[in-house]
Amino acid sequence: MTRPIALSEAQQQLLNLATPLGSETVAVDSALGRYLREPVVARRTQPPADLSSMDGYATCGDGPWSLIGESRGGNPFPGQLDAGQAIRISTGAVMPDGADTVLIQEHAKIDGNQLNQTAQSSGRTYVRSKGFDFAATEHVLGAGDQIGPAQVALALSAGCSTVTAHRLPQLALIEGGDELVSDPALADTHHIPATNNAMLAAMTHGMTCDTRMIGPVTDSLDALTSAFKSAGDTDIIVTSGGASVGDHDLVLPALESLGAEITFWRVALKPGKPLLVAKLGHQVVLGLPGNPVSSFTTAFLFLLPLLRHMAGAPFALPRSTTAQLSQPLPANGSRRQFLRAVWDGTHVAAVDEQDSSALRALASANAFIERPENCAGTEAGTFVPIYPLKNGGIA
Ligand SMILES: Nc1nc2c(c(=O)[nH]1)N[C@H]1C(S)=C(S)[C@@H](COP(=O)(O)OP(=O)(O)OC[C@H]3O[C@@H](n4cnc5c(N)ncnc54)[C@H](O)[C@@H]3O)O[C@H]1N2
Numbered sequence: 001m002t003r004p005i006a007l008s009e010a011q012q013q014l015l016n017l018a019t020p021l022g023s024e025t026v027a028v029d030s031a032l033g034r035y036l037r038e039p040v041v042a043r044r045t046q047p048p049a050d051l052s053s054m055d056g057y058a059t060c061g062d063g064p065w066s067l068i069g070e071s072r073g074g075n076p077f078p079g080q081l082d083a084g085q086a087i088r089i090s091t092g093a094v095m096p097d098g099a100d101t102v103l104i105q106e107h108a109k110i111d112g113n114q115l116n117q118t119a120q121s122s123g124r125t126y127v128r129s130k131g132f133d134f135a136a137t138e139h140v141l142g143a144g145d146q147i148g149p150a151q152v153a154l155a156l157s158a159g160c161s162t163v164t165a166h167r168l169p170q171l172a173l174i175e176g177g178d179e180l181v182s183d184p185a186l187a188d189t190h191h192i193p194a195t196n197n198a199m200l201a202a203m204t205h206g207m208t209c210d211t212r213m214i215g216p217v218t219d220s221l222d223a224l225t226s227a228f229k230s231a232g233d234t235d236i237i238v239t240s241g242g243a244s245v246g247d248h249d250l251v252l253p254a255l256e257s258l259g260a261e262i263t264f265w266r267v268a269l270k271p272g273k274p275l276l277v278a279k280l281g282h283q284v285v286l287g288l289p290g291n292p293v294s295s296f297t298t299a300f301l302f303l304l305p306l307l308r309h310m311a312g313a314p315f316a317l318p319r320s321t322t323a324q325l326s327q328p329l330p331a332n333g334s335r336r337q338f339l340r341a342v343w344d345g346t347h348v349a350a351v352d353e354q355d356s357s358a359l360r361a362l363a364s365a366n367a368f369i370e371r372p373e374n375c376a377g378t379e380a381g382t383f384v385p386i387y388p389l390k391n392g393g394i395a
């Protein structure tokens with residue numbers, strides 16, 4: 001049996017198996033989370049004209065001024081201002097021709113039709129110049145950019161109702177084991193509710209174009225190979241369970257019987273050591289360990305990056321930040337470890353229960369603490385790398 005490989009090498013080997021998917025046109029309001037295949041080119045200029053940034057008066061020359069009209073949102077003043085003239089103006093309204101200054105209304109004193117200032121106004125301080133945000137034909141978003149809320153607004157503001165994004169991958173999830181039941185109400189002392197497919201579907205929500213749920217599959221080679229075949233031509237197949245060395249751990253034999261190419265099996269990672277990665281025709285297969293926390297951790301470190309990579313993300317791997325330990329940590333073993341932890345924005349502490357089957361502890365965590373291989377005990381107060389998790393729990 002070969003030695004487990006290092007995490008970073010395993011992640012790189014996995015990403016090397018797949019390339020970003022092709023393009024499709026997506027309505028901007030359905031594009032949240034997507035990565036752009038092509039830049040977004042502005043079809044209009046924003047602002048489309050010089051606009052006032054405050055409520056007040058657009059003036060021409062020195063005061064006092066005589067008031068001759070109004071410019072408000074959607075209704076510009078139709079004429080031109082000459083020296084000594086002013087108009088009422090609203091925030092976001094078009095500056096009339098001839099105006100040089102906006103006098104904010106807090107500094108204005110009206111006497112009949114005459115406008116006086118109580119404090120000096122300063123040139124174009126309250127004017128947003130035409131095109132200062134972007135001009136027509138400029139690239140306002142680039143290939144590889146991810147569409148978030150601000151990008152939705154920007155694309156629409158640029159006059160684009162669709163974007164050209166990478167296609168999202170199709171995913172098949174297979175879970176298996178004779179102890180699993182799909183109806184939690186039917187779990188007796190020798191059965192447990194199947195939870196991994198549902199958890200993995202939740203983790204990958206919005207990152208696939210389609211997720212096919214298969215199982216629970218029984219512990220037989222025939223059942224597992226049939227499950228692989230029923231995954232059809234999805235881009236990625238993910239199994240959970242049956243990845244280890246027991247007599248009923250059938251993922252490796254099933255893949256071998258189907259002629260898959262095994263990329264690697266076993267990573268120096270805790271939890272998640274028995275992770276298996278293979279290529280079955282054009283499909284990438286991830287065999288996740290069955291323990292629910294191991295499945296969660298390997299999905300976070302491998303499946304989510306693979307989905308991002310195929311969806312066109314330039315940087316697919318999760319990025320860490322640092323936080324200060326509020327509790328000491330014991331020495332680590334020879335596998336890189338990801339401890340379930342609670343992070344309050346400044347301090348972080350590992351949760352007490354680190355067993356790879358403990359869902360309650362996992363659900364109480366909102367971060368991983370990453371510990372390098374063979375690292376010594378770490379004192380409270382030390383800054384350590386953490387990965388915030390979208391995992392319910394603390395906001
Ligand atoms: N002799 C050894 N035994 C084990 C080793 C080893 O190196 N030598 N590795 C251990 C490690 S580490 C892990 S992790 C597990 C992974 O085992 P499998 O991937 O083969 O998973 P199973 O044995 O099928 O299941 C493990 C555990 O998880 C539960 N499970 C499985 N699927 C689901 C599901 N869909 N929903 C809920 N729970 C599930 C299953 O009932 C088991 O309790 O192997 C160690 N053993």
Ligand code: MOO
Nearest residue numbers: 271272273294356
């Ligand atoms: O790696 Mo296993 O995932 O230690 O429990």
